Amino acid sequence: MSRSSVHLKPFAVLCTCAAFSLVMMGGCPFFDDLFNSNSNTNANANANDNADDNANDNEKVTGNTGLTGSYVGSERCSLCHNNTHAKWAETLHSKALESLEEIGQDKNPNCITCHTVGYGQSGGFVDRETTNALAGVGCEACHGPGKDHVNNIEDESLRPPKSIAASVCGACHTGEHQPNYDDWLTSRHAEIQPSLVEEFAEGTNASSCGVCHSGDVFVAKLNGETVGADYLEGKTEEELNPITCAVCHDPHQKTENAAAPEDGRDYQLRFAQIKYTTPSTSLADAQDGTRFNLCGQCHHARNRVWTDSSREPHPSDQVNVFFGEIPLPDSDPTPIVASRASVHLNTAEQCSTCHVVRKPFEQDIAPAVSGHTFEVNFDGCVDCHGTAEIAEAKFNALKVEFDFRAELVLEALDEWATNNDIDGKGTNSWEFTSEGGPASSGQAKIPNEIKKARYLYYYVVQGGGNGVHNPDFVREALVRALEYAETAPARLP
Ligand code: HEC
Ligand code: HEC
Ligand code: HEC
Ligand code: HEC
Ligand code: HEC
Ligand code: HEC
Ligand code: HEC
Ligand code: HEC
Ligand code: HEC
Structure with a gap:
């Protein structure tokens, strides 16, 4: 035609x-x-x-x-x-x-x-x-x-x-020409952690965890509603909405939030696809969505700093790693790693450059790619790295380096734990309580160096995309973590 x-x-x-x-x-x-x-x-x-x-x-x-x-x-x-x-x-x-x-x-x-x-x-x-x-x-x-x-x-x-159910949009945004719904269904955005499904139904945690894990809570807050812990009480798994289309897309209007929409289009994104942010070491800043882009509304740090002992950092800190920032406790605001923005900061669409890569429908054997699995697509790297194969090889090399450095940190932590067993926990002695480490009385015996090392380890292992989100910053974090672990004193009395 x-x-x-x-x-x-x-x-x-x-x-x-x-x-x-x-x-x-x-x-x-x-x-x-x-x-x-x-x-x-x-x-x-x-x-x-x-x-x-x-x-x-x-x-x-x-x-x-x-x-x-x-x-x-x-x-x-x-x-x-x-x-x-x-x-x-x-x-x-x-x-x-x-x-x-x-x-x-x-x-x-x-x-x-x-x-x-x-x-x-x-x-x-x-x-x-x-x-x-x-x-x-x-x-x-x-x-x-x-x-x-x-x-x-x-x-x-x-x-x-x-309703913000994805099936409303999925009635039309489906099939080989526009498979956004089909792809989304296979993504982790289509899921809510089973433990959270139970807690929401029991009438707990909607306000604390739901802001990122429940589409209903996220949109209610956007609309200025007050959300209590029991906001989702009694809802079945089928009734709960995860990160659905209407969480990221405004159903009613053009927003001009897309970085580079095709001619005449807008994509109706609720938040800016690109946002530049000066790194900060304040905990309030680290979890302040207004500083971040669309994906960073949820993929940002949550609550914890290195002095906390009960839990490791939440695995959602990708945008903070991207900008090269780590929040610090008020009690000790000395940086544990220097801030440093990513070499990938100037990608055309930031997170979506690598995670929401699209290709139009050509023929039946080449159906459209919607990017809505949100998995990394190496086709998104070609503008800067030549070909997808080169980029993937580069990523694999970085991953090998990353795994090696992360392993060195773990070994150093385990060695410290072997020499300083607390509560008879063996190599777990360096861990957070939630990860099988000592209870709080035992945590008090862990010196600051070990606390910094283990925090950095989790921070980048969970949010670093195997180093790629901010290669030099992640490298530096693992180097520093190793130093902290290797120079840590014996357990405290
Ligand atoms: C004669 C006025 C009138 C017309 C026409 C009208 N609405 Fe409404 N609508 C209201 C009022 C009043 C409310 C309740 C107050 C509010 O939420 O703004 C409402 C609420 C709604 C809501 C929110 C429901 C909720 O649970 O909060 C939706 C959705 C809606 N209307 C859609 C529509 C659609 C679609 C049409 C056209 C088919 C339509 N309305 C036509 C007056 C109208
Ligand atoms: C592409 C799907 C879609 C279309 C088209 C659409 N809506 Fe909605 N509408 C939604 C969704 C999803 C929500 C709930 C999410 C939200 O509040 O942002 C909503 C919420 C609403 C609400 C309640 C919240 C509010 O904004 O006040 C009203 C009223 C409403 N729509 C009216 C309309 C009217 C009138 C039209 C046509 C001019 C329309 N909608 C077209 C999907 C749509
Ligand atoms: C009745 C079918 C239908 C439903 C339901 C529907 N869409 Fe669409 N949508 C379309 C069609 C058709 C287009 C393309 C319009 C065109 O360019 O002519 C489109 C276009 C879009 C676009 C591109 C807009 C742009 O400016 O680039 C977005 C984003 C979108 N829809 C999101 C949604 C979301 C989110 C929902 C659910 C809340 C939804 N749609 C529900 C049929 C639908
Ligand atoms: C299953 C629902 C569905 C059917 C059936 C459907 N479309 Fe669409 N169409 C869409 C949606 C959804 C979009 C928006 C696609 C997007 O932005 O990802 C769209 C977008 C379009 C566009 C504007 C965007 C573009 O690609 O230039 C055209 C033109 C179009 N469709 C033509 C057709 C024609 C011709 C047919 C029949 C042969 C058809 N559509 C059948 C859902 C449908
Ligand atoms: C700031 C937004 C945010 C808040 C608040 C939040 N989470 Fe998450 N959570 C995420 C993101 C984003 C992921 C996915 C990270 C990934 O897999 O890389 C995630 C992942 C998880 C996972 C999967 C962990 C894994 O290893 O795959 C669990 C379980 C979880 N969260 C539980 C919770 C609980 C329980 C709460 C409340 C106490 C909570 N989350 C609060 C954003 C958040
Ligand atoms: C986590 C956020 C997120 C969710 C959830 C999401 N989208 Fe998108 N969507 C995006 C982003 C980002 C873009 C822009 C991609 C780009 O810049 O190339 C986009 C683009 C689009 C477009 C326009 C480009 C195209 O594919 O033609 C449509 C249509 C669309 N989304 C529909 C949907 C539908 C339908 C759903 C639910 C099944 C959905 N989206 C869920 C983030 C999201
Ligand atoms: C409303 C909150 C929210 C927004 C906005 C959001 N995400 Fe997520 N994302 C989550 C949560 C929550 C999870 C974990 C879901 C689960 O497994 O329970 C997740 C999971 C993911 C995963 C899978 C992680 C893994 O370990 O496999 C990727 C990749 C991802 N998101 C990328 C993105 C991208 C890219 C964007 C922006 C286009 C985005 N997200 C926007 C909340 C969000
Ligand atoms: C906007 C341009 C741009 C895009 C798009 C881009 N990169 Fe990069 N990348 C760079 C620059 C600039 C560097 C630093 C110079 C270098 O090492 O090539 C870099 C470095 C890297 C490094 C090496 C890090 C190191 O220090 O060892 C890896 C691995 C990497 N990129 C992977 C990727 C992957 C994978 C993608 C796609 C998913 C991607 N890049 C997309 C610009 C980009
Ligand atoms: C230069 C390309 C690139 C950019 C930009 C990028 N990512 Fe990634 N991301 C990756 C790669 C590559 C992986 C690792 C995939 C793997 O391990 O197989 C990844 C992994 C992830 C994961 C899985 C969990 C993890 O951290 O390992 C999430 C979630 C994620 N990215 C979210 C984001 C968010 C949010 C942004 C924007 C702040 C972003 N990404 C920017 C390439 C990128």
């Missing part, structure tokens, strides 16, 4: 563009239809002024006489949800039928399903002539039919669901 078959549709552009029609309500004949057949409002006295001109311009007739079922069309929602509608009208969702018209596929039933509201269902889209308000991915494509709500806005039980 050639792009030259694209025909201009001044009418469609002028009148289905809802942002425009908000201002020009009176000028669009479909409003006439809509209002006369479905609503008591008589907002458009001069509705027919331009109708004939427009119709002559492009011979396309639109109307809404077919809107007799449970779908009412996005324009109806705009009467009350004006802001949301105006922003949505600028998104590609609102223009999804135009995309088919541009290539002459707007009558193809195999295509219309995902480019309109409710096609094939009772009361759903049929054609522009009869159900124009259901063209494109309208409000009711995600919220379901709105008639009952519109007829009785007071009744809360009739309000459309506002």
Whole structure:
């Protein structure tokens, strides 16, 4: 299908563009239809002024006489949800039928399903002539039919669901052309740790762990709701939403947060894909999402500094490693490793450069790559490292070095533990309590050098991507950790 078959549709552009029609309500004949057949409002006295001109311009007739079922069309929602509608009208969702018209596929039933509201269902889209308000991915494509709500806005039980379930988006973002949902399903973002599923259901930990592990909590907080520990009480695993599409994507508006979207696109990311941050050693800064990019909203440090003994650092500190920062205790603000930003800081999309690499559909044997497994894709390295193979080889070499240095640290820690057994714990004597190390009385006997070494070890082993997130910083951290472990004094009395 050639792009030259694209025909201009001044009418469609002028009148289905809802942002425009908000201002020009009176000028669009479909409003006439809509209002006369479905609503008591008589907002458009001069509705027919331009109708004939427009119709002559492009011979396309639109109307809404077919809107007799449970779908009412996005324009109806705009009467009350004006802001949301105006922003949505600028998104590609609102223009999804135009995309088919541009290539002459707007009558193809195999295509219309995902480019309109409710096609094939009772009361759903049929054609522009009869159900124009259901063209494109309208409000009711995600919220379901709105008639009952519109007829009785007071009744809360009739309000459309506002689910952030990935399956809502997955109904359309699936298949070999746009496999985002299929790929996401295989990612760790589609999971919630089983232990957390239980704790959430029991009514605990929603506020402390849910901010990163529960999509429901994350979005509720974005919407300014207050979230208590019991926010998810009683929810089954099926009802809990992990890191779903609507966690990273704003369902309603363009955001201009993408670093380099393709022509005319936006991706509707909720947070900036790129953010530059000056390294800081404050614990509050290390867990302050506003300093970080989209991925860094959750992939940042949590609570712990080297003086803590009960638990190792949480394995979520990738963005801190990327910027080359380690939080310090207020009691001893001396850096344990110098801050140092990554050589990969200037990658075109930061984290997504390597973790969300996309390729369009070519043919059946080369289906689209959506990048939504979030696994590293070495194709993302070619701009700077030549080929994917070279980059992968370079990464493997770094990994060997990383493993070797990390092993040296472990050996030094074990050696210290063998010489300084606490509580009869053997080589575990250097460990955090949660990792099988001594209880708190025993922890008090571990000197600061060992505490620094073990903290650094966990910090980079869990957040360093085998060194690649910040090669020189991770190297330095493991060198320092080895020094601390090797120069540590005997256990304290
Ligand atoms: C006549 C006014 C009116 C119209 C038309 C209208 N709504 Fe609403 N809607 C409301 C009010 C009032 C609320 C409750 C207050 C709020 O949450 O803003 C609401 C709430 C909602 C909610 C939130 C539900 C919740 O649980 O918080 C959604 C989603 C929604 N409407 C979607 C729609 C959609 C989709 C349409 C079009 C099919 C629509 N509305 C048309 C007035 C309207
Ligand atoms: C009814 C089918 C349908 C549903 C449901 C749907 N989408 Fe889409 N989406 C589309 C189509 C079709 C396009 C392409 C529109 C075009 O360019 O013509 C699209 C485009 C997008 C884009 C690209 C926007 C841009 O500016 O680059 C994003 C991001 C997106 N959808 C996210 C979502 C999310 C998140 C959800 C769920 C909350 C969702 N979609 C639900 C069909 C759907
Ligand atoms: C299963 C749902 C589904 C079906 C069926 C479907 N599409 Fe789409 N289409 C989408 C989604 C989702 C997007 C957005 C893709 C993205 O941004 O990743 C899209 C985007 C598009 C775009 C705009 C983006 C681009 O690639 O230029 C065109 C054009 C398009 N589809 C044409 C078609 C045609 C032609 C058919 C029928 C042969 C069709 N679609 C069938 C879901 C669908
Ligand atoms: C691509 C899917 C999608 C489309 C299209 C969509 N919504 Fe939503 N909407 C959502 C999701 C997901 C949520 C819950 C997440 C959130 O609040 O950001 C939501 C939340 C809402 C809410 C409650 C929270 C708020 O923002 O006040 C309202 C009201 C609403 N939508 C109205 C609309 C209206 C009106 C339209 C059409 C102009 C629309 N939506 C189009 C997916 C969608
Ligand atoms: C700042 C955001 C954030 C908070 C808060 C948070 N986590 Fe996590 N957690 C993550 C991220 C991101 C990962 C994935 C890191 C990885 O696998 O590299 C993760 C991983 C995990 C894992 C898997 C560990 C592994 O080795 O695979 C468990 C279990 C876990 N978290 C439990 C919790 C519990 C329990 C809480 C609350 C006490 C919590 N998390 C709070 C972000 C967070
Ligand atoms: C962890 C965050 C995250 C989640 C979860 C997520 N996305 Fe995305 N998505 C992104 C990022 C980042 C990009 C931009 C990729 C780029 O710059 O090339 C993107 C791009 C897109 C695009 C536009 C590019 C394309 O593929 O055509 C669509 C459509 C999209 N996502 C749909 C979805 C859907 C559907 C889901 C849920 C099944 C989802 N996303 C879940 C982060 C996310
Ligand atoms: C809303 C919070 C949140 C956001 C935003 C987020 N993640 Fe995650 N991510 C998590 C959690 C939580 C896990 C661990 C899930 C589990 O296993 O329970 C995770 C897991 C991962 C994993 C798998 C780690 C492993 O050890 O296998 C990768 C890779 C990842 N995320 C990359 C990204 C990228 C890239 C982005 C940005 C495009 C991103 N994440 C945005 C919360 C988030
Ligand atoms: C924006 C450009 C850019 C991109 C994209 C990029 N890198 Fe790099 N990378 C660099 C620069 C600059 C250096 C430092 C000079 C060097 O060692 O080549 C570097 C260094 C490295 C090193 C060597 C570290 C050391 O000190 O031993 C590895 C390994 C590496 N990159 C892996 C990757 C991988 C894997 C990817 C893709 C997943 C990638 N890079 C993507 C620019 C980039
Ligand atoms: C230069 C490419 C590159 C960039 C940029 C990058 N990563 Fe990675 N990431 C990797 C590689 C390579 C791995 C290791 C994969 C493996 O071990 O097989 C990795 C691993 C991970 C993991 C798995 C757990 C771990 O730490 O080993 C998570 C989670 C992750 N990255 C998140 C992020 C986040 C968040 C960002 C942005 C702050 C980011 N990555 C930036 C290449 C990159």
